[in-house]
Amino acid sequence: MKTIIKIAFIISGIVSSAITTTVVNAKELELDKVVAVVNSGVVLESEIDELVNNVKKQALAEKQSLPSDAALRTQAMEKLINDSLLIQMGERMGVQIGDAQLDAAIASVAKDNGGMTTEQFRQKLVADGVNYESYREGIRTEMITNEVRKANVRRRVAISPQEISNLVELMKQQKNADVEYNIGHILISFPDEPTQDDLVDAKSRADKVIDLLNNGSDFKKIAIASSGAPSALEGGDIGWRGINEMPTLFAELVDGKKQGEVFGPIRTGLGFNIIKILDIRGKETVEISEVKSRHILIEPSIILSEEKAEKILLDFLAQINAGEADFDTLAREHSEGPTATRGGDLGWADPSSYDPVFANALSTLEVDEFHPPFRSSFGWHLVQLTGKRNLDATDQINENRAYSLLFNRKFGVEAIRWMKETRDEAYIEIFDDEGE
Known part of the structure; x- marks a missing residue:
């Protein structure tokens, strides 16, 4: 496989060289490099660089500290490998996002950003140094990967009538039903069938994370550097959740607790979980x-x-x-x-x-x-x-609401498990810095 990739690279290099020679008077330029092969697809150095730069720009805008470039690169690589797998799966499923759908999605994002028009939003991105065409294709990729993920994971989510009935009754009795928690999540993962050494190593890394957090380290920075969850590049932030919208284990821990509290490491089938209450607010009437x-x-x-x-x-x-x-x-x-x-x-x-x-x-x-x-x-x-x-x-505490809450609660866990299984079944080869 490496030989095939290198041959393809040589061919692309010949074409690229022919073009750049006329432009820069034969000045040598470093060609884009393949850093990973993912089934029939590849991840390029330029894609990693672009994603890392976007994360840095977002962090700068939010005044958020970041881990080392090496840690950022690792997380960017993981995301791009997952995206490549999902895009290839989407092609086999026939998933397509047309320009009209893409335009509508971007228009919705623009509206959410201060009621801007699409053109105003485009101008803002350009002014911030963002390549609009790359951004546009990135949105298309996110839409495709989200659809592929939802189509495959939802069939794995089973909800019984008894679960719905139990949740409806529980919601009627809850004292903190009007409270929402902004939860941060770090997953220190281990293999599906871990050995004792795997468990000891993961537990040790999780304990170190807990020590860092208890000594004042920035949660989002640590999450980006060490988490194996899909939310890693977002600093582990999984958003605002009511008690009934988060996994049961998390809900039992945070219910009634204070902002800033850290819990874990909590072992599940996916690894050791660490969670933090980033913020608390009263649930708004929505x-x-x-x-x-x-x-x-x-x-x-x-x-x-x-x-x-x-x-x-x-x-x-x-x-x-x-x-x-x-x-x-x-x-x-x-x-x-x-x-x-x-x-x-x-x-x-x-x-x-x-x-x-x-x-x-x-x-x-x-x-x-x-x-x-x-x-x-x-x-x-x-x-x-x-x-x-x-x-x-x-006021909508009924079976439909309960079903939706249960589905969302289970979906997140199943999505992580499904992605791990998908990667285990794929051919993935990561090259070293020299692309060898």
Whole structure:
């Protein structure tokens, strides 16, 4: 495999040299280097450099201290290897993020950043020294990897009716249900089937982390340097969580505790966990936006190509707009999946419960508006938004809310476990600094 990579590098080097010679009068330039092979993909030196630089810029803006460049590089490498695996998996699944979906996602990010337009947001990124095209493709990558992760992990999450019933009753009795905790998480991982030496080594490293934290070391800096969790490059910050939204083990530890307290190391099947209460706040009254929609789903197959599936839905949309057909009839006759018998009606739902691409498409629509055909992990969709409403989340203690909380609680743990299994089954080779 190394020989193949080196040959490919030589070829790319010849092309690159031919181009750069005319530009810089034959001045030698260091070529981009392959630093890891990930199945059929590669991770390049330039990709690591770009990610590390972005983390540094973010830390500078937030006045956050960082660990050594070597530690940052290691975490960047881990993320890019995972991304490469997920992107390749997405290609096999047929996951695509079109430019229209990408534009809508960036517009949403821009709006969340002080109500800016996409153009204003682009100008701000450029002014901050960010390459906008690289940023744009980075968002596309995140959307694809999130969809692939959700599609594969959600089938591993099992929730029984008894669990839902128990949580509903517990929520009614909880004293701290109106409190949210900003949790920091560090995972000192060990192999799936650890030896005694593996356990001793991981426990020793976890104890050292605890000592550093108890002696005043910066939690986020330590997390970036040592955590094996997906949140490592974010300084271990897993965001604001209510008691029922975090893993049960974490919830039992932090419930009723004070800001700044550190807990661990706590052994789980993934490794030794260390958590810290970064901040505490009263839970705000949040209105949950629910949407009502309907869709026509066409699933590509060996017989039906991706292009044909999209064209079918484009033809349906043209017929609907021309008044030659109605959505309900087309959905009943042609849509695949359980909603066909209801004319494609999906009912009222929290959009976050949907496939990310589907949810993003809905977020761009006004009531009664159609979205052009798009691809999700399920197939091609033609969607119409038929309604919007807001619900008071503080009063919505019911089975749907309990299910959502249980799902989110289990999803995070399963996502880490699934990623470890995916990496174990992959061919990954990391080269040394000389690319050998």
